[in-house]
Amino acid sequence: MSKLKLTGIHHVFPNKKGHVSVLADIHLHVEQGEFVSIIGPSGSGKSTLFHIIGGLVQPTSGEVWLDGEKVTGKKGLISYMPQQPALFPWLSIEENVALGQEVAGESRTSAIAKAREWLPKVGLGGYERELPHVLSGGMQQRVSFLRALLSPQELMCLDEPFGSLDALTRLDMQAWLLNIWEQNKRSILFVTHSIEEAIFLSDRIYVLSNKPASILEELKVPFARPRQEAIMQETAFIALRQRIQGLLRQEKTNDVSH
Ligand SMILES: Nc1ncnc2c1ncn2[C@@H]1O[C@H](COP(=O)(O)OP(=O)(O)OP(=O)(O)O)[C@@H](O)[C@H]1O
Ligand SMILES: [Mg+2]
Missing domain, CATH: 3.40.50.300 (P-loop containing nucleotide triphosphate hydrolases)
Known part of the structure; x- marks a missing residue:
């Protein structure tokens, strides 16, 4: 199948x-x-x-x-990564990454923990608590990518x-x-x-x-x-x-x- x-x-x-x-x-x-x-x-x-x-x-x-x-x-x-990053401007980077997991039923604590674990792996360590507008287009794209990757x-x-x-x-x-x-x-x-x-x-x-x-x-x-x-x-x-x-x-x- x-x-x-x-x-x-x-x-x-x-x-x-x-x-x-x-x-x-x-x-x-x-x-x-x-x-x-x-x-x-x-x-x-x-x-x-x-x-x-x-x-x-x-x-x-x-x-x-x-x-x-x-x-x-x-x-x-x-799990879907759109062509435009589609980040929520009022949520932090880690919250944006965690969102895909949360929507799918994961607890917030574990979703945020996973986001923190993975952000450095895509070169975004240190940006966990920032808002999306401080990131470049390519950095935002990596946040959106990580959201899809961590969605179950x-x-x-x-x-x-x-x-x-x-x-x-x-x-x-x-x-x-x-x-x-x-x-x-x-x-x-x-x-x-x-x-x-x-x-x-x-x-x-x-x-x-x-x-x-x-x-x-x-x-x-x-x-x-x-x-x-x-x-x-x-x-x-x-x-x-x-x-x-x-x-x-x-x-x-x-x-x-x-
Ligand atoms: N909501 C919509 N209403 C009307 N036309 C639309 C809508 N969405 C897309 N289109 C049209 O459908 C066609 C295909 O668009 P689509 O975004 O799927 O292309 P694409 O293959 O993803 O292009 P690209 O490689 O540039 O991203 C385009 O002609 C576009 O103008
Ligand atoms: Mg397209």
């Missing part, structure tokens, strides 16, 4: 001109303990897909299945979690995430614009088309784990990167709005 299964997801938003079709017939799955990435053009509907998985948006048609149960439109079942739900959906980080911090965070994931093998669905990041981290990658998005291709990533940064130099890695780049370039050429 798949951890997550999406069947025939279509989504249409109303807009000034009438409506805009964003997702067209998305079928995808994430198995227990699998790391799956989604890569696709900007505006293709990736965040919308995450809103649908999280129950924040009801799809026009199609179904969301979690552990074999139909959960379309139900909230609170996944089995499936984690991360929407461009490392998008605002500098290149070296990003590499550190990738290695760190892989390390944690290799230890406890939660199921992860990960959106990124970085082809290298998708290949380095994932077991499988879905490449999306322009909107209305459908799945152009599903690629298996063949590298053994644990993985080291050095695999990025391997011929097979470069070939896979070029394959994905080719698919995305084709989409850009096809995009009439550019």
Whole structure:
């Protein structure tokens, strides 16, 4: 049984001109303990897909299945890191991190203790009692990431979690995430614009088309784990990167709005 299964997801938003079709017939799955990435053009509907998985948006048609149960439109079942950090400005950093655990039923004391234990690991030791506005965008992103990481739900959906980080911090965070994931093998669905990041981290990658998005291709990533940064130099890695780049370039050429 798949951890997550999406069947025939279509989504249409109303807009000034009438409506805009964003997702067209998305079928995808994430198995227990699998790391799956989604890569696709900007505006293709990736965040919308995450809103649908999280129950924040009801799809026009199609179904969301979690552990074999139909959960379309139900909230609170996944751990979710949105594209924008979404921190509460009046809560301290540690309270913001603890929130995901508290909402899921964890006691406040233990949630705060866990937040304090983990903040230094993402380079935020010393900021526990500060308010979000004193942090840079990349630091806020790490707070939001930690909130999702410490939330207890089995499936984690991360929407461009490392998008605002500098290149070296990003590499550190990738290695760190892989390390944690290799230890406890939660199921992860990960959106990124970085082809290298998708290949380095994932077991499988879905490449999306322009909107209305459908799945152009599903690629298996063949590298053994644990993985080291050095695999990025391997011929097979470069070939896979070029394959994905080719698919995305084709989409850009096809995009009439550019
Ligand atoms: N609430 C909404 N109402 C109307 N249109 C929306 C709404 N949310 C998103 N859209 C439209 O749906 C399309 C897909 O948006 P979405 O944010 O899902 O794209 P994305 O793939 O996550 O892009 P990016 O890579 O830039 O984050 C866009 O054209 C956007 O304008
Ligand atoms: Mg998005």
